[in-house]
Amino acid sequence: MTEKTWMYYSADNSKCLSAIWSQCLYYAAVVCLLIAPVGAEDACPSSCVCARDSGTVTCRDGDDTEVPEDIPAWTTTLILRGRNISTLQRGAFTVNGTELEMTTLSVSYNGIQSIEPYAFLGLPRLHLLDLSHNRLASVSARAFHGLPELRSLCLNHSILSLPAAQLSNALSTPTLSNLHRLDLAGNRLKSIPLISFDIYNLHTLVLVNNSIEVIGAENVSGLYQEARARIYLSLNPFRCGCDLQAFYYWLKNSSQCPDAERLLCSEPESRRGTPVEELRDEDVECISENLEAVSYVFLGLVLALIGLVFLMVLYLNRRGIKRWLNNIREACRDQMEVYHYRYEQDSDPRLANVAV
Numbered sequence: 218m219t220e221k222t223w224m225y226y227s228a229d230n231s232k233c234l235s236a237i238w239s240q241c242l243y244y245a246a247v248v249c250l251l252i253a254p255v256g257a258e259d260a261c262p263s264s265c266v267c268a269r270d271s272g273t274v275t276c277r278d279g280d281d282t283e284v285p286e287d288i289p290a291w292t293t294t295l296i297l298r299g300r301n302i303s304t305l306q307r308g309a310f311t312v313n314g315t316e317l318e319m320t321t322l323s324v325s326y327n328g329i330q331s332i333e334p335y336a337f338l339g340l341p342r343l344h345l346l347d348l349s350h351n352r353l354a355s356v357s358a359r360a361f362h363g364l365p366e367l368r369s370l371c372l373n374h375s376i377l378s379l380p381a382a383q384l385s386n387a388l389s390t391p392t393l394s395n396l397h398r399l400d401l402a403g404n405r406l407k408s409i410p411l412i413s414f415d416i417y418n419l420h421t422l423v424l425v426n427n428s429i430e431v432i433g434a435e436n437v438s439g440l441y442q443e444a445r446a447r448i449y450l451s452l453n454p455f456r457c458g459c460d461l462q463a464f465y466y467w468l469k470n471s472s473q474c475p476d477a478e479r480l481l482c483s484e485p486e487s488r489r490g491t492p493v494e495e496l497r498d499e500d501v502e503c504i505s506e507n508l509e510a511v512s513y514v515f516l517g518l519v520l521a522l523i524g525l526v527f528l529m530v531l532y533l534n535r536r537g538i539k540r541w542l543n544n545i546r547e548a549c550r551d552q553m554e555v556y557h558y559r560y561e562q563d564s565d566p567r568l569a570n571v572a573v
């Protein structure tokens with residue numbers, strides 16, 4: 218290679234390098250432009266605080282009445298609080314129909330009144346759902362569909378005027394089969410709002426501070442079957458009579474109720490404030506009531522027997538009675554004749570004139 222050609226080459230090379238350089242810049246710009254929207258998606262929703270390290274997005278007390286639409290894809294914990302969201306609509310937490318890896322969702326204190334079908338769609342990894350302190354009045358039977366990994370559901374202090382059947386239908390979803398903890402404290406419930414215990418894998422059921430007066434024998438047999446489950450029941454107004462017998466024995470025999478010593482009678486008046494556990498067996502026995510029923514039947518039988526004996530006596534004595542009746546009739550007739558005679562005498566006009 219001559220010197221001249223070398224110079225030519227190097228000149229060409231530098232030209233080439235600058236061409237490559239400008240090409241690089243061009244691609245970099247294009248790549249930057251392409252990356253820009255991805256960066257925007259990562260941004261924190263307005264009026265929220267994001268902690269990317271822990272995957273937590275917290276949105277408090279905004280004027281928004283909706284769930285933020287731009288929840289970042291990296292979110293594992295979403296906390297929405299004090300936002301006046303009245304309705305959770307279908308797929309409220311999905312972003313453009315894509316699933317989120319979220320494991321914890323807390324939407325307490327939002328005044329939520331209604332949960333529509335499939336509201337939690339697109340959250341297949343959700344472990345904990347906190348809906349406490351809302352004002353639920355309507356919950357779809359399919360509200361909790363699509364939550365196969367859910368372990369804890371908090372519905373404490375969250376029910377305002379929800380019909381019991383609606384709640385038990387919503388909670389009877391087979392997709393809640395992994396549920397370990399269900400918190401229903403402070404909801405004025407009158408009964409356990411579960412159709413059956415078998416469909417869940419319940420470890421803890423919190424029914425503290427409700428309006429449960431009696432837990433019937435059918436429900437108690439269900440409780441015995443769920444030997445692993447712990448049921449919290451303090452602050453309920455128990456009616457301590459014969460209806461409570463099966464429950465009373467469950468309380469004494471099983472150790473499934475951790476707050477057993479704090480369950481108090483509210484009725485009858487004479488037992489108000491007495492711990493259910495400290496009742497005597499006689500207090501909840503139904504025998505006295507049975508005895509009463511038995512004694513009424515016995516009284517009826519005795520009366521019937523007396524009636525029968527009376528009729529028999531009448532029958533056997535019919536001749537004597539006939540004679541007796543005849544005697545009476547004759548006596549009457551004699552008497553009547555005497556009267557008749559006196560009447561005729563009284564009505565004699567001569568005697569009347571004498572009297573005048």
Ligand SMILES: *[C@@H]1O[C@H](CO)[C@@H](O)[C@H](O)[C@H]1NC(C)=O
Nearest residue numbers: 282300301302303304327328
């Ligand atoms: C919540 O929003 C509803 C309208 O969606 C409004 O009527 C109500 O007053 C709001 N409540 C609060 C406490 O802001």
Ligand SMILES: *[C@@H]1O[C@H](CO)[C@@H](O)[C@H](O)[C@H]1NC(C)=O
Nearest residue numbers: 257258286287288312313314
């Ligand atoms: C959602 O999809 C629409 C169009 O389908 C698009 O304009 C929008 O940017 C998407 N939003 C997000 C957060 O991906």
Ligand SMILES: *[C@@H]1O[C@H](CO)[C@@H](O)[C@H](O)[C@H]1NC(C)=O
Nearest residue numbers: 349371372373374400402423
């Ligand atoms: C509601 O229940 C959850 C889970 O059991 C509990 O952590 C929380 O403290 C409860 N809230 C109130 C106000 O009791």
Ligand SMILES: *[C@@H]1O[C@H](CO)[C@@H](O)[C@H](O)[C@H]1NC(C)=O
Nearest residue numbers: 374402403404405426427452
């Ligand atoms: C019981 O629940 C009611 C709401 O149903 C609440 O107002 C009250 O403070 C609760 N009581 C206790 C002792 O937690």
Ligand SMILES: *[C@@H]1O[C@H](CO)[C@@H](O)[C@H](O)[C@H]1NC(C)=O
Nearest residue numbers: 411412413414433435436439
């Ligand atoms: C409790 O008993 C009622 C009938 O009194 C029944 O409908 C309900 O399914 C029972 N629930 C459980 C969990 O046993």
Ligand SMILES: *[C@@H]1O[C@H](CO)[C@@H](O)[C@H](O)[C@H]1NC(C)=O
Nearest residue numbers: 441465466467469470471498
């Ligand atoms: C529970 O214990 C009582 C005696 O305290 C007993 O009469 C009853 O049969 C027991 N019930 C069960 C189901 O174990």
